[in-house]
Amino acid sequence: MEWEAIEKRLNDLLEKGRHGELRGAMMMLNEVDIAQYMETLDKDKLLLVFRILPKDISADVFSYMSADQKQTLIESIGDQEISSLIDDMFLDDAVDFLEELPASVVKRVLQSATPEKRNLINQFLRYPENSAGSLMTIEYLEFRSEDTVRQAMEIIRKEGLDKETIYTLYIIDQTHHLIGTLALRKMILASEDTVLSDLMDRNVVFVHTLDDQEQVAELVRHYDLMAIPVVDKEERLVGIITADDIMDVIEEETTEDFEKMAALTPSDDEYLKTSPFKLALNRIPWLLLMAVIAIFTGMIITYYEDVLSANAAVGIILTACIPMLMDTGGNCGAQSSTLIIRGLSLGQITLKDFFKALWKEFRVAMIVGTVLFAFTLVRVHFVNGATWPVSFVVAAALLCTIILAKALGCAMPMLAKRLGLDPALMASPLITTVVDMSSLFIYFTIAKAVLKI
């Protein structure tokens, strides 16, 4: 059935007040889809549908709702309902949700939670944003290395229901240090009397609570993990991070790269839900910064006024070629910087490769530059009717611009990384602005020399 048809049917049942059937219909849907349906409802209907939902899936559905709808709902339900909702949610989902709420609502939610849950949530809220600690969940299963497979299966049957994953078993010693992990599949295939220490993998990949989420994502991706354990400063196991949360991190970090590369202040908000004022605020500082730099580009033109005005016919051809020169420089810089930035963020390029990459870009620039040099030399002469020396000035300036743009496009992101900045900041807009200035300078210098002005 098409989504529109499903939505129509649910709305129909809701309007006719057939709540039993509505509950039955929703039970046939995935939690993600129910949350999506609830996005379309206004405040009163939202509350009604939420109360109709079977209790055992309402916390799950709630986790998948948007921040706005969550807040609307929280503001309409009673303390008792909030408390049971929070208790039913996985800790990491509850913490994520609280991080999105205004302080006044957070206070009310925390007051409604059980004291035990409140303490845990408070502890989690103290981890820095984007740290492994802020991403982890405590809903995992711990075992002792001397447990047998039979004992472990009993623990799983007894406690597994409330855990985010039971597919990896975490094995600790008396002092709560993580000493091994065991995939459930390996355990299921083993005989019931085997002790876990004979099966477990002692070569554990883990992260610390304060590690940055980007590092965590890199490890999970590198080792194809389904979950990664988190330890504290004393290397005691305190939580795990599951792969689905890591996928969200990767998506978030990639969006941040896209935004920085387009000279935007990164933002976690969805585009359609962000006000024009907020969107404008994310863009203006960068545009102003680059408009200020462009003043100097303009000054170069003013300074070389004599080159443009010495001969009116030549001057207008040289002026007419400025956009092509600037665009090509910007595009060449964008091509190089994008490859370098992406390579750095995927770990395919490291700072050790600096000279290797620079030498590669130089050779690429020579090939690309030669092709565009030839094209430009011919077209400025025949299309714009310039003399050969004037054509040569334009083509030569273009070649130099391409080499410079590729060199800067390669070097600037790597230097940024060396200085501890995000390489994505050194993308097309900033490089274009720098290349513009230098290419105009080269252009007029060559013009003066060749045309003897």
Place this chain on the structure above:
Amino acid sequence: MEWEAIEKRLNDLLEKGRHGELRGAMMMLNEVDIAQYMETLDKDKLLLVFRILPKDISADVFSYMSADQKQTLIESIGDQEISSLIDDMFLDDAVDFLEELPASVVKRVLQSATPEKRNLINQFLRYPENSAGSLMTIEYLEFRSEDTVRQAMEIIRKEGLDKETIYTLYIIDQTHHLIGTLALRKMILASEDTVLSDLMDRNVVFVHTLDDQEQVAELVRHYDLMAIPVVDKEERLVGIITADDIMDVIEEETTEDFEKMAALTPSDDEYLKTSPFKLALNRIPWLLLMAVIAIFTGMIITYYEDVLSANAAVGIILTACIPMLMDTGGNCGAQSSTLIIRGLSLGQITLKDFFKALWKEFRVAMIVGTVLFAFTLVRVHFVNGATWPVSFVVAAALLCTIILAKALGCAMPMLAKRLGLDPALMASPLITTVVDMSSLFIYFTIAKAVLKI
């Protein structure tokens, strides 16, 4: 232990010919790390180390090696070894690997494989690249709905070892149609006599063999799945795709977006391993295309020659402001198009939102434009010493350029999607070139009108 130290120790054992110890040391490492170590070895050592590897992990290690090393190894080992290697690999890994090899080597590998495996591989190689069929694996577990939990556990114990995942059970009817899925965790928690049909989730999310990998990734991300089943045209279950392969797809698709947005022909090759010639080839067509478009931009300047030459002092100020106008237009277009392209690819924006997004960009452009209008009006007057009317011409052209750039940056990616093209093609470089042309036209038109030239 640091990676450098590990590598040194392994090299040490290798050089001293202490093969038993080397094998023991490697058994302590993760397969991904062993593959990484093998990347550093030359042909002879590679072969030696591969033969020293414990047989049960050599196929896994092989899967994680780079295409180059895989080919080197395949060319050095005998048919018998190839055959057992291919048999030990998961089918999807074997197919991926064959897709990277030259045809002559593929032929030799296929000849060495068992007839059964060869048929399967051949069938998989026929799925179009980037389709769900080309990504899927057949190593999953099938069950009947009338099986009990006890029977299912027996099947898992018997057949689970060779399966890529045992964490999701796929339940089919007599005609091999997929009728439900069941999470292993749910089954473990149930009593042994329950039949699977009482536990299974009938609301299955699946894909068809010919669906594009981007669609598959979108579903897996949307529903937080660990694996997604694949069905054929008759809706019979034929394979599954696991989340770790989906993460690779997302990474690949994102890199493709980055490349297209920087006017590069997308390529699967790692930057440092691609020849300068190949890199240049991926860049030249786009640069030439945009250089050709820039000819028209130049023509606009030539056409409005009279505006620039009517008054030398005014002419040089107007010329000096061209770079600022072009850069700001390009940057504004890049900001808008990046947000729209990313929103489209994450499914946060759909074609239905066209007018909503356009109206939002218009309001953003008015805010951003007003700020930059004021800044430019004042700075051209005071810094460049222009008269107020000349300042006004520059500032007004800038305002129009910003509105136009934001409108095009928003509309062009969405129109591309409407036409079935990749929105990422309509990113900064192409939009910059189009905006350049239009903004110069606006600039000179305003100049003629205001300055009465």
